Amino acid sequence: MYRRPAPDLLISRGHVLDVATGEHIRRDVGVRDGRVVPAAALRDPRIVDASERTVLFGLWDCHAHPGSLMHDPTGDGYFEGTPARTLRALANMSDALQAGVVGMRILGETDEIDIAIARATASGHLIGPRVLPSGLALHTTGGHGHAYPRDYLRMMYFDKVDGPDAIRRSIRSHVEHGAQWIKVCLTGGLFSEHEAVDDAQLDAEELEVLMRTAAARNIPVAAHCGSPRVAERFAQLGGRSIEHGYALDEAAAASMAANGTWLVPTISVSHDEEMMRADGWPAHAIARAKDAARAHGEALRACVAAGVRIAIGADLNPISVRLHRELELLEAAGMSRLAVLHAATAGGRMLNGVGSSTAPTEGDSADLIVVDGNPLDRMAVLREPSAVIVHGRIATAGIA
Ligand SMILES: [Zn+2]
Helix, strand or coil: CCCCCCCCEEEECCEEECCCCCCEEECCEEEECCEEECHHHCCCCEEEECCCCEEEECEEEEEECCCCCCCCCCCHHHCCCHHHHHHHHHHHHHHHHHCCEEEEEECCCHHHHHHHHHHHHHHCCCCCCEEEECCCEEECCCCCCCCCCCCCCCCCCEEECCCHHHHHHHHHHHHHHCCCCEEEECCCCCCCCCCCCCCCCCCHHHHHHHHHHHHHCCCCEEEEECCHHHHHHHHHCCCCEEEECCCCCHHHHHHHHHHCCEEECCCHHHHCHHHHHHCCCCHHHHHHHHHHHHHHHHHHHHHHHHCCCECCCCCCCCHHHHHHHHHHHHHHCCCCHHHHHHHHCHHHHHHCCCCCCCCCCCCCECCEEEECCCCCCCHHHHHCCCEEEECCEECCCCCC
């Protein structure tokens, strides 16, 4: 480790928010060696004055593509290579960190950029969010992701898998290379003209082999999935999270709830028309998104009603802006503010196996934010945290 050890921290006089109960209780929080500890255990701590402020777990983007240009209408991405994409990912992640994002599950990134960054931030070489990488997303020939306006000339963006042998080989290779999630595209999406959000792109045998191989290697699977019937089957086979869930219905939600399958709704991709226009989405994609929006909102509400666990993903870039917008749109779509805060913070930790607490508690990994006011009163206070602490280290100049 190149960095000096982090000093102990005493986050003093803040109100600690429990995102399950909404309790907002004044108490000091100690941090040592990356973990929350009692204040009495600290040695010569650096003081973070949190008077009149709220202390809570930081935000998680559970569906990130930090190096992606998304729709790239100018075609800039055509000729770039891995170094340029890596730098853009790092800049995006550093900006997100300043906006309170302490954790990311990266679901599809090129050339193992995500795996390298995950190792660098976990080891302390680099200050950045805690990262759970998935390497290349899996899809079939002609599957979701193919109809972007261009394919990269030099970089692979997906692992194309057709048939059980290719699927087994891909999952085992991901494990060997250090992926911590498998991302697979099970159905179509909004952007491509040749597919629908609820078509099935793997056959039954391929899906079963995928889930069996991942289970044998103990790696969780996240599925881009819009179809209710495919989601139902994925949940029955032990799938850990459904991404987007455009057309989920009550039966799919019931299956997800019964099998402990999470939903990461990414509601912005069908609801944020301002973003689509600003990002240069083609007209057919905007039309499809608007068509999908009503069902997407209903799918979210069906999952909330069924008790499906929810975590939050931006999917879009820049993460700092899009993730905060996602929180607002989820509230507007029918989640309570407390449920949104839970999904955005503790939900990300739980989905990624980081911890099950809903307020910073002794022994928890110290990935925390300090904000000016109570986000239950005004969610916008999350946008500019006074302090961000990740891996137990202060990542912002802030108030310390
Ligand atoms: Zn995505």
